[in-house]
Each structure stands twice: as C-alpha cells, then as structure tokens.
Amino acid sequence: MFEHIHNTLEKIKQGDRRALSKAFTLIESTSVSDHNTILELFAQLKPNNQSKRIAISGVPGAGKSTFINHVVHQLAQKHKVAVLSIDPASERSGGSILGDKTRMQDIANLENVFIRPSSTRGFYGGIAVHTYSSILLCEQAGYEYIFIETVGVGQTEISVQHLCDFFVYLALPKAGDALQGIKKGIMEAIDTVVIHKTDLYDEKVILSTKNMFKESFSFIQSKHKGWTKPIIEHSSVQIDNSTQIISVIKAFFEHLQVSPSHDKIKNRALNVKHLIEHFTKQIWLDKLLANKHYQDQIQRLENSDAKAFYHPVIQAYKIIEALT
Numbered sequence: 417m418f419e420h421i422h423n424t425l426e427k428i429k430q431g432d433r434r435a436l437s438k439a440f441t442l443i444e445s446t447s448v449s450d451h452n453t454i455l456e457l458f459a460q461l462k463p464n465n466q467s468k469r470i471a472i473s474g475v476p477g478a479g480k481s482t483f484i485n486h487v488v489h490q491l492a493q494k495h496k497v498a499v500l501s502i503d504p505a506s507e508r509s510g511g512s513i514l515g516d517k518t519r520m521q522d523i524a525n526l527e528n529v530f531i532r533p534s535s536t537r538g539f540y541g542g543i544a545v546h547t548y549s550s551i552l553l554c555e556q557a558g559y560e561y562i563f564i565e566t567v568g569v570g571q572t573e574i575s576v577q578h579l580c581d582f583f584v585y586l587a588l589p590k591a592g593d594a595l596q597g598i599k600k601g602i603m604e605a606i607d608t609v610v611i612h613k614t615d616l617y618d619e620k621v622i623l624s625t626k627n628m629f630k631e632s633f634s635f636i637q638s639k640h641k642g643w644t645k646p647i648i649e650h651s652s653v654q655i656d657n658s659t660q661i662i663s664v665i666k667a668f669f670e671h672l673q674v675s676p677s678h679d680k681i682k683n684r685a686l687n688v689k690h691l692i693e694h695f696t697k698q699i700w701l702d703k704l705l706a707n708k709h710y711q712d713q714i715q716r717l718e719n720s721d722a723k724a725f726y727h728p729v730i731q732a733y734k735i736i737e738a739l740t
C-alpha cells in the first residue's frame with residue numbers, strides 16, 4: 417500500500433531520495449490497483465518554471481551517456497542535477513540500462529546527482545507521458561538541471577523535444593553528406609550541436625561536418641528568436657569542452673529570460689498543448705479498443721464473407737456511427 421501521496425511529496429520536496437525513487441516506481445506500476453494513486457499523484461504534480469530541462473539526443477553509440485557523465489560531473493559541483501534516460505527496450509525487458517550506468521560512474525554516487533534509467537512501462541504509458549511525469553517528480557525534488565538522454569530513434573525524439581527547453585544533438589563527424597538520415601523535425605528541434613568523439617577523426621572531416629550543420633541551420637528558422645545554434649567540438653576522452661558546453665547551456669537560459677516573446681513559460685505552455693492533444697488521442701483510442709461493441713464488430717468482420725464487404729471506409733463509418 418502506497419503511503420499518502422501528500423506525505424510522499426512533502427518528503428520528496430525535503431530531498432528524501434527514497435521517497436523520490438518510490439514515486440518513480442509507482443508511476444511505472446502496471447497494476448490496476450495503483451491507477452487511482454497514480455492519478456492522485458499526477459493531480460498534485462505541478463511544473464516548476466525554474467528548472468532547466470535539457471534533452472541529449474543522437475544515434476545509439478554517439479556517446480550520449482559518456483558525454484552526460486562529463487558535463488554533469490562539472491555542473492554538479494554547484495548545482496543539483498537529475499539524469500533521466502529513456503529506453504523503449506525496457507518496455508519489453510523491464511530492465512534498467514546497465515550500459516548507461518557504467519558510463520556514468522563518475523556521477524553515480526554524487527550527492528547532488530540523481531540518475532534514473534526511465535522505463536516506459538506504466539499504465540498511463542508511452543514515452544511522452546512517462547518522461548513528463550519523471551521530469552515533474554525531479555522538479556518537486558528541487559533538481560535545477562534535468563538531463564534527458566533519449567534513445568536516438570525518430571518518434572521518441574519528436575516527443576521529447578516537446579518536453580524539454582534545450583535540445584542538444586550529438587553528431588559523429590562524417591565525411592560526405594553528414595546530415596543524411598537526420599529527420600527534418602529533429603533538425604528544427606536542435607538548439608545546439610556537439611560534434612562528438614573528435615579524437616577519432618581527421619580535422620578535415622570534423623570541419624566539413626561542422627560546415628554542413630552550419631549551412632543547414634541557415635535554412636531553418638530558429639525556434640528562439642535571436643539564438644544562433646552553436647556547433648561545439650567535444651571528445652569525452654581527449655579535448656574536454658565541458659566548460660564551454662555548460663557556458664552555452666547557461667547562455668541559452670539567459671537568452672530565454674531576455675527574449676520576452678519566446679519566454680520559457682510560454683514555450684512550455686505550447687508544449688503542454690501538444691501533450692494534452694497527444695494524450696487525448698491516446699486515451700480515446702484506448703477507450704475504443706476496450707469497447708465491447710467495437711470488439712464485437714471487428715470480430716464479426718473476421719467471420720464474414722469477403723465478397724459481401726463494403727469499402728473499408730464505409731465499414732469504418734458504420735462502426736463509428738454505431739458507437740456514438
């Protein structure tokens with residue numbers, strides 16, 4: 417039995433990490449008996465506009481976890497930092513991401529740092545709802561910087577960009593058309609690019625990758641007026657540019673403060689609109705799939721004669737009409 421939500425939240429606000437972990441376990445619960453408790457928790461979770469939400473994106477193996485380990489190690493000297501990593505694979509295995517934990521050894525035991533490999537399980541499922549709730553929990557606990565390591569796969573990145581304030585893309589230097597394969601939606605979401613693992617590549621290749629991003633950004637209007645997307649080189653084994661990266665992050669949030677038409681709160685309101693739309697569709701679809709009449713109709717179709725079928729669109733309208 418979960419203790420009273422109000423007590424748990426109070427403990428979380430006082431910095432009780434056990435209470436925070438317990439709340440994470442609750443939102444990952446798939447047990448029907450936890451549904452109401454989860455909704456009760458959601459009802460009391462309020463966003464905190466002081467926090468800085470930072471997405472770290474890039475293909476698997478780009479070095480996201482290693483990079484976070486570096487940057488957070490430095491940032492945590494002065495700030496409370498939470499690191500959430502999303503792993504859709506955990507939907508199947510239910511497991512945590514061992515690889516990420518080992519890459520974050522320098523920060524794993526720091527008092528100022530909270531790391532949570534986020535499973536995407538949970539009744540109110542889906543990556544977006546889960547990540548959003550996880551962010552809000554970390555905000556209750558007073559984490560000032562919240563890093564979200566994404567998985568580097570299309571749809572997830574699109575969802576995550578709506579949850580974060582600052583979107584960092586880790587790119588590997590590549591000769592030729594380095595931008596091939598980066599979806600337009602992601603290019604638009606990027607607030608800064610880190611050309612990573614520069615120790616492994618020739619200077620010419622690094623420069624040409626940089627130029628390709630620069631050129632591509634010149635065709636895309638920035639989400640934040642007046643913000644020029646920095647392109648930074650970094651190597652987690654040689655040339656450590658963590659200081660420069662932290663400066664860029666801080667400069668960005670200062671930029672948001674002085675840019676009233678693109679202020680953070682307004683931006684987040686827009687993000688919440690996206691989420692509500694997303695969840696309304698999801699919940700609506702869940703209700704449809706659970707509807708007995710709908711299930712009967714679909715079952716009936718399976719048993720009918722193919723020649724007797726109307727056009728599928730006509731059939732779909734008939735089913736919907738019978739439901740509403």
Ligand SMILES: Nc1nc2c(ncn2[C@@H]2O[C@H](COP(=O)(O)OP(=O)(O)O)[C@@H](O)[C@H]2O)c(=O)[nH]1
Pocket residue numbers: 474475476477478479480481482483515516519612613614615616650651652653654
């Ligand atoms: N040479 C080199 N290897 C790196 C660098 N950063 C990470 N790696 C290695 O790249 C591999 C993948 O890193 P990881 O952080 O797990 O990538 P992720 O999948 O994007 O989180 C690991 O073997 C790291 O040790 C770097 O800057 N230079």
Ligand SMILES: [Mg+2]
Pocket residue numbers: 480481482515516565
């Ligand atoms: Mg990783």
